[in-house]
Amino acid sequence: MGIRTLVAMLAAALVVIAILATQPSYSLFMPGLLQGAALTVEIAVLGALLAVVMGVLAALARLYGPAPLRWLATVYVEIFRGTSALVQLFWLFFVLPQFGVSLDAFPVAVLALGLNVGAYGSEVVRGAILSVNRGQWEGCTALNMSRGQMLRRVILPQAFVAMIPPWGNLFIELLKSTSLVSLITLSDLAFKAQQMNQNTFKTIPIFTLVLLMYLAMSLVLTIVMRLLERRASAGLARGRAA
Amino acid sequence: MIWDWSFTFEILPVLAHAAIVSIEATLIGFVLAATLGLVLAVVRIAVPRTGWTISVLVELIRSTPLLIQIFFIYFVFPKFGLVLDAFTAGVLAIGIHYAAYCSEVYRAGFDNIHRGQWEASIALNLSAWTTFRDIIIPQAIPPIVPALGNYLVALFKETPLLSAIAVMELMQTAKIIGSETFRYTEPITLVGLFFLAMSLVSAVLIRALERLLNRRTMR
Numbered sequence: 001m002g003i004r005t006l007v008a009m010l011a012a013a014l015v016v017i018a019i020l021a022t023q024p025s026y027s028l029f030m031p032g033l034l035q036g037a038a039l040t041v042e043i044a045v046l047g048a049l050l051a052v053v054m055g056v057l058a059a060l061a062r063l064y065g066p067a068p069l070r071w072l073a074t075v076y077v078e079i080f081r082g083t084s085a086l087v088q089l090f091w092l093f094f095v096l097p098q099f100g101v102s103l104d105a106f107p108v109a110v111l112a113l114g115l116n117v118g119a120y121g122s123e124v125v126r127g128a129i130l131s132v133n134r135g136q137w138e139g140c141t142a143l144n145m146s147r148g149q150m151l152r153r154v155i156l157p158q159a160f161v162a163m164i165p166p167w168g169n170l171f172i173e174l175l176k177s178t179s180l181v182s183l184i185t186l187s188d189l190a191f192k193a194q195q196m197n198q199n200t201f202k203t204i205p206i207f208t209l210v211l212l213m214y215l216a217m218s219l220v221l222t223i224v225m226r227l228l229e230r231r232a233s234a235g236l237a238r239g240r241a242a
Numbered sequence: 243m244i245w246d247w248s249f250t251f252e253i254l255p256v257l258a259h260a261a262i263v264s265i266e267a268t269l270i271g272f273v274l275a276a277t278l279g280l281v282l283a284v285v286r287i288a289v290p291r292t293g294w295t296i297s298v299l300v301e302l303i304r305s306t307p308l309l310i311q312i313f314f315i316y317f318v319f320p321k322f323g324l325v326l327d328a329f330t331a332g333v334l335a336i337g338i339h340y341a342a343y344c345s346e347v348y349r350a351g352f353d354n355i356h357r358g359q360w361e362a363s364i365a366l367n368l369s370a371w372t373t374f375r376d377i378i379i380p381q382a383i384p385p386i387v388p389a390l391g392n393y394l395v396a397l398f399k400e401t402p403l404l405s406a407i408a409v410m411e412l413m414q415t416a417k418i419i420g421s422e423t424f425r426y427t428e429p430i431t432l433v434g435l436f437f438l439a440m441s442l443v444s445a446v447l448i449r450a451l452e453r454l455l456n457r458r459t460m461r
Contacts, residue, residue, distance in 0.1 A: 005298075078438070082438040084437055094426035094430055098426065176305075183405075193310070197317060207310065210310055218306070219305060
């Protein structure tokens with residue numbers, strides 16, 4: 001889908017939200033839902049940061065780490081990709097306290113979602129690094145660069161471009177999975193919706209607004225990632241054509 | 243005592259019973275997703291001027307959380323007179339959500355069919371239906387089976403969401419055991435291990451299937 005269509009969809013979603021917000025039966029729910037949406041964004045942003053850090057670390061550990069580290073990273077990736085996000089969330093929330101580590105719901109949410117998406121992200125990072133042309137490594141060796149220099153100056157900047165679209169998809173997944181945190185008592189957008197629904201039974205306005213809000217957030221994310229991709233690949237296209 | 247083995251063996255049968263519900267939900271949901279996805283992908287090609295509408299629909303479904311869609315079907319549909327029990331509503335939501343993803347997979351499969359195949363079908367005066375059934379689909383489906391398999395696993399891992407509308411699947415059962423006995427360690431860990439085992443097994447199966455299909459198309 002082209003970026004124009006995405007922008008048009010975002011504009012349409014925002015206009016519909018704005019129009020609905022002027023209706024008395026809808027405006028009633030706006031403040032609470034916006035409050036929830038703010039928490040959703042907060043968790044998504046922190047979770048994304050953690051996911052990127054974990055993804056890069058796990059990928060580098062699996063590719064270049066010593067055996068124990070490589071093994072540890074593989075176990076991490078398999079466990080977090082092999083079980084569902086909700087199970088991980090509940091495990092950290094209900095089971096971890098039994099081992100003496102009691103965390104609040106908010107850090108648990110960021111931790112669970114960040115670790116979950118980070119595990120998928122590590123495969124993205126690993127794939128992107130491996131997709132860099134062998135000749136680049138050989139060129140670095142010929143230039144007598146150290147391994148750290150090769151990665152930092154030559155390999156990662158090129159791998160970065162290949163990583164952007166899959167990371168964009170993962171961030172969308174992350175944004176959508178933030179709705180799970182409503183099940184461990186955090187009052188995000190999904191939680192507010194559930195709570196208001198139970199109090200008022202005004203199901204249609206509440207869930208319509210909530211769907212539109214998630215849609216708008218996802219579209220913003222998609223558009224930002226598309227622009228980033230365009231910018232990052234602009235400089236590289238010339239070099240690749242040769 | 244952090245881990246109680248006798249308690250573990252006590253709850254194992256209960257969880258095994260709940261696992262059947264999870265697997266049922268997965269299979270019904272996936273059949274729904276695979277069928278509806280195929281319908282979406284075929285309509286996009288066969289009916290002119292539906293491409294844009296279907297793109298927007300797919301984007302809408304993929305951009306909103308499955309949990310909210312489950313709530314939407316479970317709470318909003320009754321307002322229009324369509325009352326569904328929790329299991330049906332949940333499975334329907336999962337099926338529709340993954341249909342959006344599957345339709346993109348099918349589309350990729352159809353895009354990979356050489357133009358000449360379509361043209362030859364027209365030249366042979368085959369109807370659109372025959373073309374799809376006998377020419378396009380048999381060529382388009384095998385290469386995308388692994389991708390569909392990945393979505394089957396992803397869908398399976400989303401079934402714990404059904405616990406949010408109190409379907410008695412694995413997660414909900416584990417939560418209930420936890421709240422009754424104040425022991426969460428064993429039930430939730432067991433659920434995690436179950437998902438891990440299923441995912442690892444299915445990853446191996448998908449890889450084997452991929453190899454098998456590759457060998458067949460190589461010939």
